[in-house]
Amino acid sequence: MARKTAFVLLFAFVAAFSAFAHPHVFINNRMTVLFDAGTLKGISFRWAFDDMFSAMILTDFKPNVDGNFSAKQTATIKAGAFDNLENYHYFLAFFIGKKAVKKIRIEQFTPSVVEGSKLVYSFFVPLDLPVTGDEQTVRVTVYDDTYFVAFDLMHADDVTVKGDSGVSVGLSIEKTKVKPLWPGQYMPDNLVIRFKEIS
Amino acid sequence: MKRPALFLAALLTAVTCFAQEAPNPFTARDTRPPSGVFTSLTSGASAFIFSVMAPVQKMLNESLASMTRALKGSQSLGGLLLVAALALAYGIFHAAGPGHGKTIVSSFLLANDGKIRQSFIIGYLVAAVHALSALAVVLVLYYLIRGIFATGVEQANHWIQLVTFAVITAIGAVMLVRRSLGRAHSHAHHDHGEHDHPPGPGNELTMRNLLGIALPAGVIPCPGAVAVVLFALSLHMLAVSILAVSSISLGMGTTISATGAVVILVKRGAIKAVAGAHEKRDAKIRRIIEIAGAAILFLFGLVFFLAQL
Numbered sequence: 001m002a003r004k005t006a007f008v009l010l011f012a013f014v015a016a017f018s019a020f021a022h023p024h025v026f027i028n029n030r031m032t033v034l035f036d037a038g039t040l041k042g043i044s045f046r047w048a049f050d051d052m053f054s055a056m057i058l059t060d061f062k063p064n065v066d067g068n069f070s071a072k073q074t075a076t077i078k079a080g081a082f083d084n085l086e087n088y089h090y091f092l093a094f095f096i097g098k099k100a101v102k103k104i105r106i107e108q109f110t111p112s113v114v115e116g117s118k119l120v121y122s123f124f125v126p127l128d129l130p131v132t133g134d135e136q137t138v139r140v141t142v143y144d145d146t147y148f149v150a151f152d153l154m155h156a157d158d159v160t161v162k163g164d165s166g167v168s169v170g171l172s173i174e175k176t177k178v179k180p181l182w183p184g185q186y187m188p189d190n191l192v193i194r195f196k197e198i199s
Numbered sequence: 200m201k202r203p204a205l206f207l208a209a210l211l212t213a214v215t216c217f218a219q220e221a222p223n224p225f226t227a228r229d230t231r232p233p234s235g236v237f238t239s240l241t242s243g244a245s246a247f248i249f250s251v252m253a254p255v256q257k258m259l260n261e262s263l264a265s266m267t268r269a270l271k272g273s274q275s276l277g278g279l280l281l282v283a284a285l286a287l288a289y290g291i292f293h294a295a296g297p298g299h300g301k302t303i304v305s306s307f308l309l310a311n312d313g314k315i316r317q318s319f320i321i322g323y324l325v326a327a328v329h330a331l332s333a334l335a336v337v338l339v340l341y342y343l344i345r346g347i348f349a350t351g352v353e354q355a356n357h358w359i360q361l362v363t364f365a366v367i368t369a370i371g372a373v374m375l376v377r378r379s380l381g382r383a384h385s386h387a388h389h390d391h392g393e394h395d396h397p398p399g400p401g402n403e404l405t406m407r408n409l410l411g412i413a414l415p416a417g418v419i420p421c422p423g424a425v426a427v428v429l430f431a432l433s434l435h436m437l438a439v440s441i442l443a444v445s446s447i448s449l450g451m452g453t454t455i456s457a458t459g460a461v462v463i464l465v466k467r468g469a470i471k472a473v474a475g476a477h478e479k480r481d482a483k484i485r486r487i488i489e490i491a492g493a494a495i496l497f498l499f500g501l502v503f504f505l506a507q508l
Binding site for chain 1: 201204207208211212214215220222223224225226227253256257260261264265268293295296297341347348349350422423426427429430432433454457458461464465468
């Protein structure tokens with residue numbers, strides 16, 4: 001009897017937890033923080049998809065031999081398999097200082113294929129923040145709270161900085177500061193960018 | 200089962216059986232995630248899931264893809280077995296995720312006097328239908344209809360769901376009426392193991408009943424199987440895609456059956472805990488649970504049917 005109870009409880013626990021652990025799409029996310037002429041221009045994202053999601057999109061859209069898509073194909077992919085993400089804030093959250101960015105703008109959306117079969121989405125999110133003598137902080141989170149998409153955990157190696165001459169830039173990966181609603185709730189990592197003018 | 204354990208098991212099983220699948224945010228049209236606190240409570244995964252389960256599932260997904268690709272070069276028995284084993288594990292995990300199948304099976308088992316053995320029959324039947332339907336939809340769209348695949352899958356899904364949830368609503372309604380009108384029956388005089396019941400006023404299930412619920416519960420094509428089949432087809436490996444689908448359905452069947460078995464055990468435990476050896480109370484609590492199960496099935500079908508209109 002005790003063994004039956006133990007089995008039922010163990011199964012119920014594992015099952016209840018996995019009921020939320022069900023990603024269909026896996027993304028490796030890389031970011032480039034772009035400075036230019038004393039301005040934090042923005043951040044470009046590079047999402048490399050898993051083989052199966054890639055196969056689904058590539059069934060419909062065949063890239064050119066060089067792995068690139070034509071302008072027409074790019075527009076169709078954007079309309080058919082990217083634009084709806086606006087409703088999900090593109091899985092992104094930005095904080096400039098303590099202020100959340102309400103509407104995320106997307107520029108230069110470019111799909112491509114690497115290694116013959118892996119779909120990659122690249123796009124740029126402009127921020128246009130002038131670099132000053134005072135330190136400023138930008139926090140970025142990449143996370144799908146519907147859990148349909150699982151992003152690889154953030155890693156310092158996945159972030160590069162460009163055009164930062166004359167700017168002192170500090171990057172770190174930190175836990176989000178929002179309090180969890182229940183003990184053990186997953187809190188996504190933040191990329192924290194601290195920057196100021198080198199005096 | 201002790202009462203706290205029983206309560207906990209019932210709560211956790213309810214969570215499992217009611218978690219519903221989110222639409223694909225990339226290809227869906229105008230879908231929004233459920234907002235605010237609701238999302239955080241229902242979809243906010245635990246740190247445990249992120250640190251343990253997500254990497255495991257990613258690894259499964261990746262190795263299934265790379266092993267399938269490796270088979271393209273040289274087909275070996277070992278390679279085929281490996282793909283079958285990975286697909287089996289994929290199926291076990293996949294069925295553990297959110298979905299309507301477990302909601303339907305569990306409320307059906309609450310509403311009827313199912314035996315543990317029958318939860319396994321239903322579980323494997325649902326899984327087989329679920330995977331075969333995915334295979335059929337992908338093959339038809341891939342070979343017969345040349346169009347945008349993602350849109351095709353979504354349109355096919357829409358019509359299948361419309362019919363499925365209409366059928367589920369009807370089954371739920373019939374059961375609800377029968378359970379509400381029907382005479383209550385007691386099991387208190389039985390020993391609560393696997394028992395054979397003499398034909399009588401009970402709500403025992405026949406093979407026809409099991410098939411009748413497994414078909415609608417499974418016929419919506421399994422998105423996991425769709426992804427795997429499509430991937431194998433993109434490599435022009437039809438036979439391997441069929442092998443993978445069979446293994447996935449075995450894996451899913453195992454999870455759905457086990458969930459069904461736990462629902463039955465919790466139901467029996469609850470009846471025993473409330474009624475003890477009291478025969479009248481046994482009949483009463485059993486009837487309440489069965490009416491509740493039928494009501495859940497009916498409402499679930501109705502809500503999802505209306506959502507498809």
